[in-house]
Amino acid sequence: xxxxxxxxxxxxxxxxxxxxxxxxxxxxxxxxxxxxxxxxxxxxxxxxxxxxxxxxxxxxxxxxxxxxxxxxxxxxxxxxxxxxxxxxxxxxxxxxxxxxxxxxxxxxxxxxxxxxxxxxxxxxxxxxxxxxxxxxxxxxxxxxxxxxxxxxxxxxxxxxxxxxxxxxxxxxxxxxxxxxxxxxxxxxxxxxxxxxxxxxxxxxxxxxxxxxxxxxxxxxxxxxxxxxxxxxxxxxxxxx
Amino acid sequence: xxxxxxxxxxxxxxxxxxxxxxxxxxxxxxxxxxxxxxxxxxxxxxxxxxxxxxxxxxxxxxxxxxxxxxxxxxxxxxxxxxxxxxxxxxxxxxxxxxxxxxxxxxxxxxxxxxxxxxxxxxxxxxxxxxxxxxxxxxxxxxxxxxxxxxxxxxxxxxxxxxxxxxxxxxxxxxxxxxxxxxxxxxxxxxxxxxxxxxxxxxxxxxxxxxxxxxxxxxxxxxxxxxxxxxxxxxxxxxxxxxxxxxxxxxxxxxxxxxxxxxxxxxxxxxxxxxxxxxxxxxxxxxxxxxxxxxxxx
Amino acid sequence: xxxxxxxxxxxxxxxxxxxxxxxxxxxxxxxxxxxxxxxxxxxxxxxxxxxxxxxxxxxxxxxxxxxxxxxxxxxxxxxxxxxxxxxxxxxxxxxxxxxxxxxxxxxxxxxxxxxxxxxxxxxxxxxxxxxxxxxxxxxxxxxxxxxxxxxxxxxxxxxxxxxxxxxxxxxxxxxxxxxxxxxxxxxxxxxxxxxxxxxxxxxxxxxxxxxxxxxxxxxxxxxxxxxxxxxxxxxxxxxxxxxxxxxxxxxxxxxxxxxxxxxxxxxxxxxxxxxxxxxxxxxxxxxxxxxxxxxxxxxxxxxxxxxxxxxxxxxxxxxxxxxxxxxxxxxxxxxxxxxxxx
Ligand SMILES: Nc1ncnc2c1ncn2[C@@H]1O[C@H](COP(=O)(O)OP(=O)(O)OP(=O)(O)O)[C@@H](O)[C@H]1O
Ligand SMILES: [Mg+2]
Numbered sequence: 001x002x003x004x005x006x007x008x009x010x011x012x013x014x015x016x017x018x019x020x021x022x023x024x025x026x027x028x029x030x031x032x033x034x035x036x037x038x039x040x041x042x043x044x045x046x047x048x049x050x051x052x053x054x055x056x057x058x059x060x061x062x063x064x065x066x067x068x069x070x071x072x073x074x075x076x077x078x079x080x081x082x083x084x085x086x087x088x089x090x091x092x093x094x095x096x097x098x099x100x101x102x103x104x105x106x107x108x109x110x111x112x113x114x115x116x117x118x119x120x121x122x123x124x125x126x127x128x129x130x131x132x133x134x135x136x137x138x139x140x141x142x143x144x145x146x147x148x149x150x151x152x153x154x155x156x157x158x159x160x161x162x163x164x165x166x167x168x169x170x171x172x173x174x175x176x177x178x179x180x181x182x183x184x185x186x187x188x189x190x191x192x193x194x195x196x197x198x199x200x201x202x203x204x205x206x207x208x209x210x211x212x213x214x215x216x217x218x219x220x221x222x223x224x225x226x227x228x229x230x231x232x233x234x235x236x237x238x239x240x
Numbered sequence: 241x242x243x244x245x246x247x248x249x250x251x252x253x254x255x256x257x258x259x260x261x262x263x264x265x266x267x268x269x270x271x272x273x274x275x276x277x278x279x280x281x282x283x284x285x286x287x288x289x290x291x292x293x294x295x296x297x298x299x300x301x302x303x304x305x306x307x308x309x310x311x312x313x314x315x316x317x318x319x320x321x322x323x324x325x326x327x328x329x330x331x332x333x334x335x336x337x338x339x340x341x342x343x344x345x346x347x348x349x350x351x352x353x354x355x356x357x358x359x360x361x362x363x364x365x366x367x368x369x370x371x372x373x374x375x376x377x378x379x380x381x382x383x384x385x386x387x388x389x390x391x392x393x394x395x396x397x398x399x400x401x402x403x404x405x406x407x408x409x410x411x412x413x414x415x416x417x418x419x420x421x422x423x424x425x426x427x428x429x430x431x432x433x434x435x436x437x438x439x440x441x442x443x444x445x446x447x448x449x450x451x452x453x454x455x456x457x458x459x460x461x462x463x464x465x466x467x468x469x470x471x472x473x474x475x476x477x478x479x480x481x482x483x484x485x486x487x488x489x490x491x492x493x494x495x496x497x498x499x500x501x502x503x504x505x506x507x508x509x510x511x512x513x514x515x516x517x518x519x520x521x522x523x524x525x526x527x528x529x530x531x532x533x534x535x536x537x
Numbered sequence: 538x539x540x541x542x543x544x545x546x547x548x549x550x551x552x553x554x555x556x557x558x559x560x561x562x563x564x565x566x567x568x569x570x571x572x573x574x575x576x577x578x579x580x581x582x583x584x585x586x587x588x589x590x591x592x593x594x595x596x597x598x599x600x601x602x603x604x605x606x607x608x609x610x611x612x613x614x615x616x617x618x619x620x621x622x623x624x625x626x627x628x629x630x631x632x633x634x635x636x637x638x639x640x641x642x643x644x645x646x647x648x649x650x651x652x653x654x655x656x657x658x659x660x661x662x663x664x665x666x667x668x669x670x671x672x673x674x675x676x677x678x679x680x681x682x683x684x685x686x687x688x689x690x691x692x693x694x695x696x697x698x699x700x701x702x703x704x705x706x707x708x709x710x711x712x713x714x715x716x717x718x719x720x721x722x723x724x725x726x727x728x729x730x731x732x733x734x735x736x737x738x739x740x741x742x743x744x745x746x747x748x749x750x751x752x753x754x755x756x757x758x759x760x761x762x763x764x765x766x767x768x769x770x771x772x773x774x775x776x777x778x779x780x781x782x783x784x785x786x787x788x789x790x791x792x793x794x795x796x797x798x799x800x801x802x803x804x805x806x807x808x809x810x811x812x813x814x815x816x817x818x819x820x821x822x823x824x825x826x827x828x829x830x831x832x833x834x835x836x837x838x839x840x841x842x843x844x845x846x847x848x849x850x851x852x853x854x855x856x857x858x859x860x861x862x863x864x865x866x867x868x869x870x871x872x873x874x875x876x877x878x879x
Contacts, residue, residue, distance in 0.1 A: 051422060077424040085422065091415045094408070102412050105405065106424025154424060277677050323856065331863035334602045337676050338802050339859050341604075342852040345795050349845035349852070466684060469677045477671055507692050511685045518666045 002029045004158055004190050005050075005081075010059035012049040019045045021214045022059065027158070032184055032191045034201040034222070037211035043194040044086050046211070047160050051083045052076045064157065077106045082156035086163050086194075088147040092136025096127055099135050099146055103153030113153055120149050123179070141172035148179070158190045159183075165197050173197065177204055202226050244376050253495040254488075255383035258390030259448050261487030263464050264471035265397065266441030268483040272414035273434040276336055277469065280320045280344040282461025284439060285446035288313040289456035290351065292447070293362050302365050306447040313443025314436055321435040344461070351458040359457035362450060386448045393444050394484065397437070401480070406433055414480075463510075470517050476527040485528050493517070540733060549731040552871040556813060557720045560586075564716040578824065580712050583719040584780060586816040587773040589800045590719075593812040594726040595766035596801060598735050599759055600742035601672055604794050605663070605679030608686035609767050611789035612659050613774025614781075615690065615697055617652040618706040621645070621779055626705040633695040645709040645779060652775040653768055660767030668760040672745060683794060691786045702785025703778075710780040718776045722769050726809050727871075729765050738762045792848060796823075799851050803858060805865025810872040815865070822854070823847055 005027040013019040019042045052073040061069040104113035121128035165173040181204045195201035208225040210218040291312035295305035324339040372379045401407040413420040475486025567579035592606045620643035729735045741748040804815025
């Protein structure tokens, strides 16, 4: 398969603290890859390093054939890698529409973006209804949809999702995961999904990596990873 | 007090409030993006003032000179960002604050040494000091001009922040700078834009301020800095609407104190205004921000 | 976080002993080696160092830059000056003072005590609203405090003699008193930084929201730091006043604020050692430029008087230093004996 993202020996952290120790992973075009791990394993740190929010101290990140290691977030979005950050982080004082306009900020073809917006409104009908409302007044699930839609408007070829299920009721979680699967099937989008709800994630992912204490301890197809009984062996309680 | 006098004081407060609102907006726009107050903000007005002083002394018309004053203000604002803020990105807040304070000291010292430590007058066209007689009401022309210019500037700013993409990015950055970058807005350019806006607002306010005071001096920037600070604290931090509300609130407090206080304590008005503001903040630590938020919703 | 940590106390004590030794050397030099001018400079250095350390005890532990400490400086200096001035002089220069003030003629300890009480009351009133503010506006609020105080000092003729300032303040201070003051203030600042209250303030400095989540009362903690620092400032100011003998409102405004903060920031706000080192560095710069400021000649060219030259040079040096080392020369490090490996 055609590799879209290829990471080798990535080392990153915060100041003197190293969180990620020589991580290597690859993501093929059109794949959904799940990254699983306990709290504090370094999942968010990995995504932040990929999009340039923190600068890796070593390693190579190739995206779509370009070396993007050390690029700024604004350069990386333009290359087509977009992060939906942990905790959604929508602009709560801006209206829904303004959030979406920010999503399209990096694009030259804003007219095309507006057309796309209409298409996404079919996928996210709530957002269409609430387009002039302050985004902070949306419910948690609606905000997650907005965060995803906002990221999609940058027209990414790779979407990074950091715990999209965080703080959502189980029914809503199912909906969000359905949506993610739909996105891949309909648009061929490549997705890296960071999750703690292992079962849900493995259901839609093609492959998965298991991260613990900043190192990958397992990788394989979803079926292989599902057999590891992660909840008991890796993610339960103490991360020894 | 007669109705006429009341109306006159009201117009006075409105025109002073217009200036304070613009000043506060200029300080708040940078604060909203960087989370830092620019302690050299007052010197933007000082430099605009001296630029006008030289042009008007050279024979230029006051209002033409005002345009150059605004341009000088923008340039100064950019210079401050270049010298004090840019090299210290990511440094502790105290370092940046003190750097901007140092820039303010340097500018003041340079003006005192190179030009003069003493105030200099700028002749304001005499028609500006006139009044329009409307029945029994006397409306000072300068106050009307001030209010009109401020309204136009604020409407233009509101429009730019809502309908232009960079303006939208400024508002987004005020909420979450990191995510704004994630959306592809370049951090450096956003900050630059914030300083340009700050310069324009300070420049316009500065021109109106100078038309009111008719003089320039090396330390003239201090009062505007302090008043804009009080206004943004009164209005609830980091929100531009609050800055406007705070600016007008401050002007009304000040004018009310001037009218009501016995003449013996009038020199202390500035200090007493501060006391009044502290009392308000004591009971409402968030200033009038509730008010500001209600308006947004 | 509710009891003293023995390790912190021990480190504070070691630093204190070493800094006290430095002050002792300066004092001995001033008493027995230096000429009168130089020994006056040495005394001034120790007083300034006391003031800068007093400021450091707030700025360093809270991480909040304060421009308002010079307001405490003014209040403390005027109160001490008025308390110690002889009744005859007060009658002569400030006849409108209330009688009980005129009749007062305080000794050094009493003058210091009155200054401490006065400044503490002043600091308590101003500290309550300031401590409740958002940390990003506290520096500006303290600047406002400075201006308000300056306005009042400048205009309150009956008490301060306005712009003419106080004169005929008695000289109650010897080099040894200054030494004792510097050592005491340094010790108090180090003790506070090592105390549970100081530690809590440092936790608030690192992350106010997390600190609040840990159950630390942010505003109350900041207020305590403000008060401790104000009291130290009052002691330093009183000694300064009774050593300066005459002073006016201009000595308690921007230039002074800038100079004291420059000393603090050059050395690094994070440590008492840095505060003292910074004071020494800026004092040396000041002395070496003082001659130039009065005007000088390069060959046939006569450079005129350059008021504000010192300020300009210090400000420029500071900008460069901040770019190079944003945390100052010492950062958070204190003077101490090299650590033994275990
Ligand atoms: N800004 C920061 N500064 C210092 N350390 C940090 C910072 N952010 C995260 N860390 C540390 O890095 C480690 C990894 O954090 P990270 O947020 O990547 O974990 P995570 O796997 O995303 O966990 P969670 O499932 O809770 O989101 C943790 O030990 C955390 O304490
Ligand atoms: Mg995470």
